[in-house]
Amino acid sequence: xxxxxxxxxxxxxxxxxxxxxxxxxxxxxxxxxxxxxxxxxxxxxxxxxxxxxxxxxxxxxxxxxxxxxxxxxxxxxxxxxxxxxxxxxxxxxxxxxxxxxxxxxxxxxxxxxxxxxxxxxxxxxxxxxxxxxxxxxxxxxxxxxxxxxxxxxxxxxxxxxxxxxxxxxxxxxxxxxxxxxxxxxxxxxxxxxxxxxxxxxxxxxxxxxxxxxxxxxxxxxxxxxxxxxx
Amino acid sequence: xxxxxxxxxxxxxxxxxxxxxxxxxxxxxxxxxxxxxxxxxxxxxxxxxxxxxxxxxxxxxxxxxxxxxxxxxxxxxxxxxxxxxxxxxxxxxxxxxxxxxxxxxxxxxxxxxxxxxxxxxxxxxxxxxxxxxxxxxxxxxxxxxxxxxxxxxxxxxxxxxxxxxxxxxxxxxxxxxxxxxxxxxxxxxxxxxxxxxxxxxxxxxxxxxxxxxxxxxxxxxxxxxxxxxxxxxxxxxxxxxxxxxxxxxxxxxxxxxxxxxxxxxx
Numbered sequence: 001x002x003x004x005x006x007x008x009x010x011x012x013x014x015x016x017x018x019x020x021x022x023x024x025x026x027x028x029x030x031x032x033x034x035x036x037x038x039x040x041x042x043x044x045x046x047x048x049x050x051x052x053x054x055x056x057x058x059x060x061x062x063x064x065x066x067x068x069x070x071x072x073x074x075x076x077x078x079x080x081x082x083x084x085x086x087x088x089x090x091x092x093x094x095x096x097x098x099x100x101x102x103x104x105x106x107x108x109x110x111x112x113x114x115x116x117x118x119x120x121x122x123x124x125x126x127x128x129x130x131x132x133x134x135x136x137x138x139x140x141x142x143x144x145x146x147x148x149x150x151x152x153x154x155x156x157x158x159x160x161x162x163x164x165x166x167x168x169x170x171x172x173x174x175x176x177x178x179x180x181x182x183x184x185x186x187x188x189x190x191x192x193x194x195x196x197x198x199x200x201x202x203x204x205x206x207x208x209x210x211x212x213x214x215x216x217x218x219x220x221x222x223x224x225x226x227x228x229x230x
Numbered sequence: 231x232x233x234x235x236x237x238x239x240x241x242x243x244x245x246x247x248x249x250x251x252x253x254x255x256x257x258x259x260x261x262x263x264x265x266x267x268x269x270x271x272x273x274x275x276x277x278x279x280x281x282x283x284x285x286x287x288x289x290x291x292x293x294x295x296x297x298x299x300x301x302x303x304x305x306x307x308x309x310x311x312x313x314x315x316x317x318x319x320x321x322x323x324x325x326x327x328x329x330x331x332x333x334x335x336x337x338x339x340x341x342x343x344x345x346x347x348x349x350x351x352x353x354x355x356x357x358x359x360x361x362x363x364x365x366x367x368x369x370x371x372x373x374x375x376x377x378x379x380x381x382x383x384x385x386x387x388x389x390x391x392x393x394x395x396x397x398x399x400x401x402x403x404x405x406x407x408x409x410x411x412x413x414x415x416x417x418x419x420x421x422x423x424x425x426x427x428x429x430x431x432x433x434x435x436x437x438x439x440x441x442x443x444x445x446x447x448x449x450x451x452x453x454x455x456x457x458x459x460x461x462x463x464x465x466x467x468x469x470x471x472x473x474x475x476x477x478x479x480x481x482x483x484x485x486x487x488x489x490x491x492x493x494x495x496x
Contacts, residue, residue: 072233116233148234148248198250 008047011057012039018052027053044212057212061087061154061184063132067123068141070149070182071134073116076109083119083134086154086184091132093121098136118144120180120188140180147178147190150201152208154185159211160204167207167217174224175200199227235424235439242427248436253429254476256483257281262379262491264387269402272388272410276380278431280370285380286363287388287410291400294350294357302349302357306335308364308377315369315434333458334364334377337416337447341455344385345411351393358390360410371433374445378418379484385410386492416455417484418447419477423465428472430480444470446477450485 002021006012018030019037026032029040030052039045043054063069063085071091075082080094095103099112113119120141125133136142152160161168161181172179176195180188187204191197203224210216224230238248245253257279267273272287294301308331310318318324323331338344349358362384364377392404422432422440429436437443442461448454454474459465465473 116235146237146240148237198248201248 004047004052006045009044011042012045012054013042014039018045018054023050025051027051029054029056056155058153058155061085063087063089063091063123063126063130064183065123065126067183068120068180069123069134069184070118070120070144070180070186070188071184072118073113076115081109081113083121085132086151086182086186089130089132091121091123091134093119093134093136097124097134100137113143118149118186118188120144120182144188147188148197148201150187150189150204152185152187152204154183156208156211157181157183157185159216160187160207162217167220170217170221171200171203171224174228174230175203179204196228199224202227233438234435238436238439239425239427242424242429247429249433251431253427254480256431256480257433260484260487262383262488264383264491264495270384271391272384272386274380274383274387275367276376276383278372278376278379279433280368281372281376282367283373283376283380284365284367285377285384286365287384288361288363289358289388289390289400290361291351291356291393291398292359294354296354298346299354300350300357301346302344302359303346304335304339304344304360304362306331306338306362306364306381308334310369311365314366318369329458329460330364330373330377333374333418333445333447333456334362334381336456336458337378337418338362338381338385341414341416341447341449341453343412343414343416343449343455345413348411356398360385360388369434371435371437372420372431374418374420375431375484378416378447379488382415382417383488383491385412386415386488414449414455415485415488416447416449417481417488418445418456419480419484420445421473421476423461423463423469428469428476430476444473444477446474446481448478448481452478 002023004019006018016039017036018039021035026037030037031040039054041056041059043056046053046055071083071085073081073083083091085091121134121136124135168179176192177200178190189197189200261277263275266275267286270286271289274285276283308327310327312318312320362381366373388410390406390408392401392406394401420443421428421430422443424439440461441463442465445458447456
């Protein structure tokens with residue numbers, strides 16, 4: 001006989017049994033062993049129909065094709081740049097993926113992107129060995145100049161963005177800042193005229209801290225309103 | 231890996247910081263809690279903003295060094311545990327931990343803050359040695375100042391253990407009212423240089439953008455007992471002068487918080 005051993009939206013830890021029997025299916029962050037389904041990470045359970053999945057509360061970012069991430073250059077090779085991605089793995093940005101103009105063979109690559117520079121890039125390939133290839137060939141990908149970079153838990157990134165980007169656009173509106181959220185937990189904030197980067201940072205940290213509690217959008221809105229006297 | 235150097239320099243030229251502080255403002259709250267460990271002879275927990283540092287003092291009876299047979303001694307050890315920052319890894323102390331321990335040690339040792347002669351019990355045979363352990367619980371920057379504050383608070387709090395007259399061993403379960411013979415209260419203030427600007431109490435991001443820093447240890451009278459320069463770039467004589475002035479002023483501020491804490495305790 002099959003049964004579910006946990007309730008919806010409860011916190012579970014790795015190795016905790018979520019369900020017994022073959023009637024249920026293991027979803028994201030879970031696995032089946034024998035007839036039981038176990039959790040793979042610390043997170044909140046979410047049961048929909050016969051599928052049980054766990055939404056991670058912590059843990060590192062896992063690179064995926066198509067993700068927009070923010071990374072830092074730490075090395076320059078003959079054919080491109082090596083970057084730190086805020087994961088256990090480094091990424092590679094090839095010259096042909098970095099710029100559309102022609103780059104001569106003997107050109108000084110530091111003139112394009114230097115060591116310690118941050119860029120917003122897209123993951124175009126992740127091999128099974130976790131070799132990551134990046135690209136900047138998109139209008140919304142760029143080299144970061146000025147502003148500030150904030151680091152948050154990468155599992156909270158979806159909450160910072162909100163449904164259809166509602167949270168991040170609200171923070172943008174109240175603080176008058178440009179915000180680029182990297183899926184790897186790095187967020188780039190730069191103020192426009194009369195913008196308030198500090199307030200944007202505070203709001204993002206508030207979202208990170210209270211991401212698991214309901215009514216988040218209203219709370220962040222109240223916070224932003226009270227800080228900006230609106 | 232976060233580093234906002236350009237923005238930090240630009241903000242500094244306007245007299246601002248990433249978190250809206252002034253260049254010479256400490257983070258708030260600054261808290262000093264003492265007697266937090268039962269097994270230590272003296273202990274303190276210091277909070278500066280998000281930085282939390284523990285210091286514990288243990289006293290042990292040792293044979294004095296042969297070049298100072300009538301004096302006790304001091305040993306400072308710092309451990310940067312992985313709990314405090316994702317930058318630290320388990321294992322033997324790295325260069326940062328060694329520097330933290332040595333800067334704290336030098337401030338106390340070179341100011342002769344402890345009267346080591348009074349720690350001698352039997353010349354050439356037995357003397358009290360003060361062992362200070364520093365453990366950051368959260369490294370959000372400025373460990374030097376926090377460690378200095380915590381070490382001093384723990385030393386002020388320290389009470390010697392009784393010595394068993396028959397065996398001559400320390401009775402670590404007993405307590406006495408004898409405090410450490412503290413002659414001076416040395417505090418260190420670290421001032422960093424970013425671009426051409428000087429700032430105190432850096433966060434981790436600011437620390438990583440510093441081109442140079444200077445830690446100045448001073449006592450109540452304003453006498454400098456130790457200096458430690460870090461970072462790659464040099465400093466001009468004028469800058470060192472400015473830094474010492476800032477450090478003296480900020481040491482006064484930190485000392486007032488320390489005094490307040492011990493006054494409330496009494």
